[in-house]
Amino acid sequence: MTINFEDVNENFRRIAITGRIDILGTDAIATKFTALSATANRRVVVDLSAVSFLASIGIRALISNAKALQQRGGRMVLLVGDNAAVAKTLESTGIDTLLPMFTDAVEADKAALA
Amino acid sequence: MTSTKRPSILAVDDTPTNLTLLANLLRDKYQVRVANNGSKALELAFALPPDLILLDIMMPEMDGHEVMRRLKADPLTAHVPVIFLTAKTSIEDEEFGLSLGAVDFIHKPISPPIVMARINAQLQIKSWHDFLQNQNAWLQQEVERRLAEVSQQRLALDYVRKELDIARQLQTGMLPLSRPMFPGRDDIEIAGIMEPASEVGGDLFDAFFVDTGKLFFCIGDVSGHGVPAALFMARTIGLIRIAAMGTDQPDRLLERINDQLCTGNETSMFITLFCGFLDVASGRIIYSNGGHCAPLLLRQGEASRLPIPKGTLVGVIPGGSYIAREIVLDVGDVLVCFTDGVTEAQTETGEEFSETRLLQIVSANANLPLETLLDTVRREVTKFTGNHALDDDCTLLALRRLPNN
Numbered sequence: 001m002t003i004n005f006e007d008v009n010e011n012f013r014r015i016a017i018t019g020r021i022d023i024l025g026t027d028a029i030a031t032k033f034t035a036l037s038a039t040a041n042r043r044v045v046v047d048l049s050a051v052s053f054l055a056s057i058g059i060r061a062l063i064s065n066a067k068a069l070q071q072r073g074g075r076m077v078l079l080v081g082d083n084a085a086v087a088k089t090l091e092s093t094g095i096d097t098l099l100p101m102f103t104d105a106v107e108a109d110k111a112a113l114a
Numbered sequence: 115m116t117s118t119k120r121p122s123i124l125a126v127d128d129t130p131t132n133l134t135l136l137a138n139l140l141r142d143k144y145q146v147r148v149a150n151n152g153s154k155a156l157e158l159a160f161a162l163p164p165d166l167i168l169l170d171i172m173m174p175e176m177d178g179h180e181v182m183r184r185l186k187a188d189p190l191t192a193h194v195p196v197i198f199l200t201a202k203t204s205i206e207d208e209e210f211g212l213s214l215g216a217v218d219f220i221h222k223p224i225s226p227p228i229v230m231a232r233i234n235a236q237l238q239i240k241s242w243h244d245f246l247q248n249q250n251a252w253l254q255q256e257v258e259r260r261l262a263e264v265s266q267q268r269l270a271l272d273y274v275r276k277e278l279d280i281a282r283q284l285q286t287g288m289l290p291l292s293r294p295m296f297p298g299r300d301d302i303e304i305a306g307i308m309e310p311a312s313e314v315g316g317d318l319f320d321a322f323f324v325d326t327g328k329l330f331f332c333i334g335d336v337s338g339h340g341v342p343a344a345l346f347m348a349r350t351i352g353l354i355r356i357a358a359m360g361t362d363q364p365d366r367l368l369e370r371i372n373d374q375l376c377t378g379n380e381t382s383m384f385i386t387l388f389c390g391f392l393d394v395a396s397g398r399i400i401y402s403n404g405g406h407c408a409p410l411l412l413r414q415g416e417a418s419r420l421p422i423p424k425g426t427l428v429g430v431i432p433g434g435s436y437i438a439r440e441i442v443l444d445v446g447d448v449l450v451c452f453t454d455g456v457t458e459a460q461t462e463t464g465e466e467f468s469e470t471r472l473l474q475i476v477s478a479n480a481n482l483p484l485e486t487l488l489d490t491v492r493r494e495v496t497k498f499t500g501n502h503a504l505d506d507d508c509t510l511l512a513l514r515r516l517p518n519n
Contacts, residue, residue, distance in 0.1 A: 023338075056337035056384075063430050064382035093386075093405045094426035097434075 001025035005036050012043045012113060018050035021058030030061055037065040042074040043112040047105075049081030054089050066099045077101075079108040120145050121237050122162075126155040126181065127170040127199065132222070136168060139226050140233075152176025156184055159191050166237055168220075168229075171200040171211065182214045193243075195236045199224065278313035278341075285314050285344055288351055290321055293485055301394050301518060302329065305484035306511040307492060315507035316343025316385075317453050318351050322358075324391070330358040332389035333451040333511050334428075335406065346383045350375065350429075354389070364389045364402035365436040368428060372404065372436075375429035384429040388422070388451060397443040397515050402436050404428040407457070407469075410476055411441075412448035417477040419469070420449070448484070448514040450476055452491075455506035459495050467498050484512040 001019035008014060015036055019025055037044050046062065048054070066076040078101045080087045090101055102108035122145040125136040133148045140146045147164065149155035152173055159167065167185070171178035178198060185191045195217040200207070208219050217236050220229055286308075295304045306319045316336030324330050332354060336343040353374050357367045367389060375385070388409060390401030401420075405427030408419045423437035443449060452472065459467040475494050479487050488510045496502060 056335075059427075060337045060382050060384065063384070067382065067430070091424075092407070094424055095431065097426070098431050 001028050003029045003032055003036070012045075012109075013037075013039075014045045014047060016047040016050070020053040020055075021051055021061075022053060022055040023057055026055070026057045026061050033061060034065055034068075037069055037076065038072075039074075042069065042072075044069060044074065044076045045079055045105075045108050045112045046076060047079045047081070048086050049079060049083045051083065051086050054086050059090075059093060059095075062099060063095060070098070075112055077108050077112040079103075079105055081105070121165040122147065123166045123168060123233070124149065124155065124158055124164040125168045126150075126152070126173075126178070127168075128173040129170075132170070132199075135224070136229075139229065143230075144233075152178070152181040155181055159185060159194065160188065163191050163194050165194070165240060166233060167194055167196045168199055168233075169196050169216075171198055171202060171207075179211070179214060182211075182216065186215050193240075195240050197232060197236060281341070281344065282310070282313045285310075285348070288348060289319060295321060296323075299394075301516055302392075303484050303514040303516055304329075304331075304512070305488050306509070307488050308507065308509040309492065309504060310344075310507045311339045311455065311504040314341055314344035315339050316347050317455065317507040317509035318347045318385075319451065319509055319511040320351060320354060321511065321513070322355075324358055324362065327394050328362065329392045329394060329513075330389070331392065331451075331511065331513060332358075332387060333406065333409075333453065333509060334385045334387040335453040335455070335507070335509070336385045337383055337427075339507050342381075342383065346385065346429075350385055350387075358389075362391050362400075363438060364391060364400055365438040368402050368404050368425065368436040369434065372426075372428045372434050373432055376432040379429055382430055384427045387428045392443065392513070394515070397445070397447075398440060399443055399449070400438055400440050402438045404436060407452070407454055409449055409451040410473060412450060412476055412480050413444070414446070415477060415480045417450075417473045417480070419473075443513075443515050445515045445517045448476075448480070448487075448512055450487075451511040453507065453509040455504060455508040456491065456495060456510065458506065459499050459508070460505065461499055462501075467495055471498070484514055488512055 003017050005013055005015045069076050076099060078099050080101055080103055082103065100111055102111060123140055124147050125133060126149045127133045128150050133150060137146050137148055147158055149158055153176060169178045169181060182196060185196060197218045197220055198211045198216045199220050199222060201222045203221060211219055218232050220232060289308055290306060304321050308317050308319060316339045319333040321329060321331040334350065336346045353371050357370050361367050368387060386406035387404040388406040390399045392399045402425065403422040404425040408422045410417045411420045423439050425436045426434045457467055457469050457472055475491055479490050491510060495508065
């Protein structure tokens with residue numbers, strides 16, 4: 001369970017999470033994830049393509065941070081790449097109005113900056 | 115003996131020249147007191163116990179052995195190291211002196227370097243001894259203090275366990291778990307089971323008649339499990355029951371529940387929810403879904419997934435809208451709702467129970483009474499995972515339309 005980030009510019013950040021986002025995994029990264037996504041007016045792409053398992057606690061963390069970011073005028077977008085399992089999990093949640101999901105990195109970036 | 119003070123030595127000898135010799139020898143390094151008889155020696159020792167005593171044996175009135183005995187008899191002076199000084203040279207004398215508790219024996223005429231070395235050695239030993247004693251006393255206190263802490267913590271833990279036990283009973287009491295669920299009805303068979311992963315769980319299911327011919331049913335899964343999920347579950351089941359009495363449109367019901375749960379939900383907890391209304395006479399079910407997994411439809415011995423509308427999980431996005439769909443449940447058909455604690459139950463190697471396996475087992479046991487069917491599924495999950503502990507709450511709800519007599 002790791003979390004890394006890259007600041008493309010001062011308003012656009014890409015966060016990449018790898019591993020299992022289960023109870024232990026979420027615990028390990030929760031604070032850092034919140035800190036990384038909590039800055040005002042940020043556009044954020046969260047890359048989940050290397051996530052092997054996404055539990056409901058992970059979904060909660062994503063929703064919670066997306067909402068907080070939205071309240072500050074920012075936007076969060078999810079990149080799943082070709083990770084079919086995570087895509088399927090996210091699709092059934094129906095949260096794409098709050099957290100749009102993309103398989104293509106370029107599309108994800110465009111949506112985040114729109 | 116503190117490191118800043120010079121150690122104190124009491125020298126006892128009835129011969130003045132010996133005393134002077136000793137005093138001169140020791141004065142630079144130590145604080146020296148002298149006594150030329152046994153009584154005086156004891157008086158000085160009891161008044162202020164020295165760090166070491168040099169004791170002559172051959173003295174009139176009270177000899178060194180007697181002084182020794184008295185020193186050892188009093189707790190104040192019993193631990194002061196005593197070195198006998200004597201012209202007596204027999205082994206027996208030495209053995210005797212040591213047996214009284216002397217730490218060493220120095221023969222007269224004394225050799226100053228030897229005396230200094232032996233005194234230094236004994237004082238070192240005494241200082242270590244004193245240090246260890248203090249250390250032990252402190253450790254003893256620490257151990258007692260920590261045992262008291264542990265005892266307190268254990269009491270607190272017992273209390274919490276008892277509370278969770280009660281919480282579990284209360285939660286179980288909220289769900290329609292009686293068998294059979296509706297003993298008065300011969301047109302419908304329903305059974306449900308809910309097994310939490312920890313003492314309390316975040317799954318729910320419900321089934322009740324909103325009027326004599328219409329049954330409301332639902333199944334849900336709160337994000338996470340344990341106490342927070344259980345509280346959210348309790349809140350939700352209450353809201354559902356009220357809402358189901360006010361509408362027979364499952365999509366409106368989900369919209370209402372969703373808006374209600376979004377308020378006062380700072381921690382973004384959510385619930386996936388599937389619900390529907392069954393018209394018992396016709397078999398028509400109108401149903402809606404909020405992020406939950408599709409139930410299974412068992413029709414003439416074949417199980418398949420019920421087509422479900424897409425819907426957002428409930429409780430996080432206010433103002434969300436939901437879609438209703440319809441299906442007819444024929445007589446003999448069974449609807450099996452479940453939560454992902456069943457299908458995502460894993461073996462040690464990470465293999466999941468899966469929907470496929472659930473479909474197979476339900477099909478294979480299609481004709482069993484529903485209570486037996488659900489118990490069988492639950493048993494199969496345990497067999498599959500090889501574990502008796504669940505990773506996530508497991509819930510199943512099944513309903514079957516019975517033929518009219």
